[in-house]
Amino acid sequence: MTQQKTALVTGGNSGIGxxxxxLLKKHGYLVTISGRSEAALLEAAAQLGVDHAVAEMANPEHLERLAAGFPHGLDLLVNNAGIAQFMPMEAHTAAIIDHCFQVxxxxxxxxxxxxLGSLEQRSGSVVNVSSIIVENGKPHASLYAATxxxxxAMVRSLALELAPRGIRVNAVSPGAIETPMVDKLGIPDELKPALIQEQSNAIPMKRFGQPREVAEVILALAKSSYVTGAIWKVDGGVNAC
Ligand SMILES: NC(=O)c1ccc[n+]([C@@H]2O[C@H](COP(=O)([O-])OP(=O)(O)OC[C@H]3O[C@@H](n4cnc5c(N)ncnc54)[C@H](OP(=O)(O)O)[C@@H]3O)[C@@H](O)[C@H]2O)c1
Known part of the structure; x- marks a missing residue:
């Protein structure tokens, strides 16, 4: 009998996660989502029909507890949870920088x-969610881009370190995706439509991506058994500009 594949998606209550x-559930995975708000997780888990676990990404003890939930192995870890903090250089404090790097x-x-032990048991893989901001700089994005x-950088070195143990490590690098993250940037509501229009005009495909379009690439990376150390862009063509 083949074992059901298992997946953990951090930040799974919203957007890309x-x-x-x-999508993973649809493809037969036994999925657990994690996040920082129990109420949001409960609602999302009920909608999706998946398991959930509360884990604040900045809290190492929470992460230990989360990992302990996979004693029988893990096929896929999606390191998706993240925060985008856009601000002028003068606004950065040590606490803001530390928190953004922690998360x-x-x-x-x-x-x-x-x-690592759980992933090794199943010859599993890790997909990290990065951003095209690494290569396409934007004013006020220095902290987010640095993270x-x-x-x-971690993906490339870790892929080499873990290849002998049968664990693959990759990343997706999304461009502008229509998720609640846009609402968390503190942009006044009245300015949003013009900003989204302006950004869309700069994208060859002339639109924001949908979370499902990133999910499809995450699934493809999970299934691509000869791909490791790769960073796949999902950006409507921005990388070709
Ligand atoms: N949207 C884009 O245009 C875009 C582009 C490139 C890359 N990305 C990356 O894609 C990933 C997903 O973002 P998204 O756009 O889907 O945004 P989102 O809808 O805001 O989802 C982010 C998820 O991460 C969780 N999270 C945030 N801080 C956390 C913390 N300290 N501990 C645990 N969970 C935490 C959020 O929980 P709450 O619901 O509690 O906030 C939420 O579930 C992020 O890594 C982001 O940097 C997004």
């Missing part, structure tokens, strides 16, 4: 570390 959990870089590293640049 939610769409990824839905976007340290959290995924510690969670991956805690799950995603760190993710890309």
């Amino acid at each position: 939610f769409a990824t959990a839905a 976007n870089v340290r959290g995924p590293m510690l969670l991956t570390q805690a799950l 995603k640049g760190a993710v890309d």
